[in-house]
Amino acid sequence: MRSTLFVLASMTVMTGSAFADIDYTLTAGTDVISFSLPELPAVQSSCDYFGDTSCFAVYPVSLVVDGSDITGNVSFYQPGVGGGLTVCSGTVCGAGTVLVNNDGPNDEQLFTGTLANPDLEEFSDVQLTAAATGSPQYNEAFVLNATSSASTPEPASYALSLLGLGAIMVAARSQRAKKAA
DSSP states (O other): OHHHHHHHHHHHHHHHOOOOOEEEEETTTTTEEEEESSSSOOOOOOBBBBBBEEEEEEEEEEEETTTEEEEEEEEEGGGGGOOEEEEEEESSSSSEEEEEEEEOOGOOEEEEOOSSEEEEOOOOEOEEEEOOTTOOOOOOOEEEEEEOOOOOOHHHHHHHHHHHHHHHHHHHHHHHHHHOO
């Protein structure tokens, strides 16, 4: 019985829980910017966007901008500074091109949690507000769609699960053999 409990506990710890990615699509007229981020992103730093530190930045982020692949970064803001997000090329907005700088509708924040430990949320057809700070290349009000993508466990997780199930079956068979003897 102890070995069965140990195996079950080990399987839970080893396979862990999987979180989905959030797929973002920003659309304004014919301009489309898309990218994916983990639901619980690894925040590289608080950002300093023209003296504003009420945000966090995630980089590098693989962006698709009007059909072209580029590497950039995405910053998410708190409501006191307009909420919303900024998308830039390069690893730092100041060193790259500001592609989009949009406030959230009614200064809405696009994440829950803290700047150090954010939890990204899903949104459908959220009309963002254009903000000209940083002279964005796409100085437009984008519509945001952020949807959760299905998370697929890695093959190693399946292998560990099967191994654990096999160990449980062996332990159960062993227990039955001991009781029969």
